[in-house]
Amino acid sequence: MMKKFPYYPGCTLKQYPKKFGIPSEESARALGLEMVEIPRWNCCGAVASLTADDMMHQVAPIRNLIRVQEMNDEGLVDNEYRLVVFCSMCFNTLKRANMMVKENEAALNTINEFMDREQDYKANVEVVHFLEILRDMGFYRLEDMIKKPLKGLKIAPYYGCNLLRPKEVGIDNPEAPTIMENFVEALGAEVIDNPLKSLCCGSYHTVGGHKDIVAERTYAIVNAARKAGADMMITACPLCAFNLDDRQALTKELHPEFQHMPVLYFTQILAFALGLEDKAGLEENYVDARPILREKGLMD
Amino acid sequence: MTRVVMLNDNSEAFTKKVNEMTNDMITLCEQCGICSTSCPVAEDMDIPPSEIMRLVQLGDEYVLETKAIWVCASCYTCTVRCPRGVDLSKVTEALRQINLRTNVNYLDIDNLDSEEVEELPAIALVSAMRKYTG
Ligand code: SF4
Numbered sequence: 001m002m003k004k005f006p007y008y009p010g011c012t013l014k015q016y017p018k019k020f021g022i023p024s025e026e027s028a029r030a031l032g033l034e035m036v037e038i039p040r041w042n043c044c045g046a047v048a049s050l051t052a053d054d055m056m057h058q059v060a061p062i063r064n065l066i067r068v069q070e071m072n073d074e075g076l077v078d079n080e081y082r083l084v085v086f087c088s089m090c091f092n093t094l095k096r097a098n099m100m101v102k103e104n105e106a107a108l109n110t111i112n113e114f115m116d117r118e119q120d121y122k123a124n125v126e127v128v129h130f131l132e133i134l135r136d137m138g139f140y141r142l143e144d145m146i147k148k149p150l151k152g153l154k155i156a157p158y159y160g161c162n163l164l165r166p167k168e169v170g171i172d173n174p175e176a177p178t179i180m181e182n183f184v185e186a187l188g189a190e191v192i193d194n195p196l197k198s199l200c201c202g203s204y205h206t207v208g209g210h211k212d213i214v215a216e217r218t219y220a221i222v223n224a225a226r227k228a229g230a231d232m233m234i235t236a237c238p239l240c241a242f243n244l245d246d247r248q249a250l251t252k253e254l255h256p257e258f259q260h261m262p263v264l265y266f267t268q269i270l271a272f273a274l275g276l277e278d279k280a281g282l283e284e285n286y287v288d289a290r291p292i293l294r295e296k297g298l299m300d
Numbered sequence: 301m302t303r304v305v306m307l308n309d310n311s312e313a314f315t316k317k318v319n320e321m322t323n324d325m326i327t328l329c330e331q332c333g334i335c336s337t338s339c340p341v342a343e344d345m346d347i348p349p350s351e352i353m354r355l356v357q358l359g360d361e362y363v364l365e366t367k368a369i370w371v372c373a374s375c376y377t378c379t380v381r382c383p384r385g386v387d388l389s390k391v392t393e394a395l396r397q398i399n400l401r402t403n404v405n406y407l408d409i410d411n412l413d414s415e416e417v418e419e420l421p422a423i424a425l426v427s428a429m430r431k432y433t434g
């Protein structure tokens with residue numbers, strides 16, 4: 001039987017469904033986990049609001065958490081208050097807002113009063129990343145469900161910032177994480193340790209006058225993965241995915257000797273390993289991963 | 301470059317304001333410099349993160365004019381490494397917001413090339429607008 005979870009897609013999974021949304025939802029389904037999209041969800045704001053006097057930007061994330069209460073009231077999910085998120089940025093933003101109101105009753109009251117047409121948020125939702133659901137399920141069980149083990153493929157996980165930091169929000173040890181490594185092993189691939197796996201890619205500097213910051217970080221991160229022996233990288237953050245994949249074009253302009261490397265969203269490679277090749281959106285990436293998958297005999 | 305720190309009647313109030321906006325992060329800093337050696341974008345900054353902290357401690361509002369507060373990418377590396385528990389990302393955010401609340405944006409979205417905007421994912425635009433505009 002399918003286990004139902006409230007699910008927050010966020011903008012990127014919807015904007016590029018073939019690359020992010022479909023591989024995520026379909027992989028979950030293949031694992032017996034039904035992602036029930038929050039009705040009328042709104043943008044979380046993408047980045048956490050960090051100052052004590054900025055309550056306004058906490059409203060959007062909290063409103064999404066109220067929807068999770070409603071889903072339980074209406075029977076869309078059965079007493080399930082864990083909200084599943086795939087995007088690392090949404091995860092970080094929603095979880096931090098949630099932590100803030102759980103620790104600060106006055107702030108919770110202010111936000112509840114401000115949203116006077118919504119039911120009160122009772123601070124009872126838990127924001128979880130999909131990788132945590134897989135970890136709780138047991139990576140050995142994921143391994144059993146893999147249809148196409150990625151034998152011989154060398155994958156370097158890339159964490160970036162939002163999955164790991166700050167410590168209270170991160171899903172693993174911020175300095176020595178292993179969750180993505182365990183994930184890669186469960187898919188049957190070989191784990192490659194990239195020493196720069198949690199170096200910031202430059203994030204939103206990809207917009208406006210500081211794009212070179214991103215292109216240079218991409219240069220360093222991809223080269224470190226290559227030096228360590230990787231065939232490809234994976235990431236759970238859609239903005240990292242854009243910076244490390246699409247921005248390779250700019251990196252190449254700045255460094256003509258730079259060699260491209262495929263960077264997949266983690267559910268793309270998951271869908272592929274689950275035998276859902278037509279749902280993995282492999283034709284959507286800037287750097288095509290299919291040649292290396294063919295070379296390894298994993299694809300026709 | 302040597303810089304003479306200029307203090308004035310506002311200095312104390314400025315330190316106090318940033319301290320309040322960051323839940324008391326300012327006095328904790330002991331100037332060890334770990335944030336500056338950990339920061340992935342320190343080389344693109346005009347002053348390193350630990351100096352941002354020092355200027356705020358002293359109340360020198362010059363810190364508001366630095367490039368460094370905008371180059372900070374809110375990556376939280378300094379946050380997890382600071383031995384004093386300072387969340388420096390809150391300090392750069394407060395300094396950006398003090399600027400943005402005067403109605404001066406760091407990024408003019410109208411100046412972006414429309415072709416470029418076309419290819420950017422919404423997540424990039426939303427996060428950049430949140431950090432660079434008020
Ligand atoms: S790491 Fe912490 S204590 Fe050390 S200089 Fe930076 S903010 Fe100050």
Ligand code: SF4
Nearest residue numbers: 339372373375376378
């Ligand atoms: S949060 Fe900002 S100052 Fe701190 S390490 Fe990251 S980029 Fe540097």
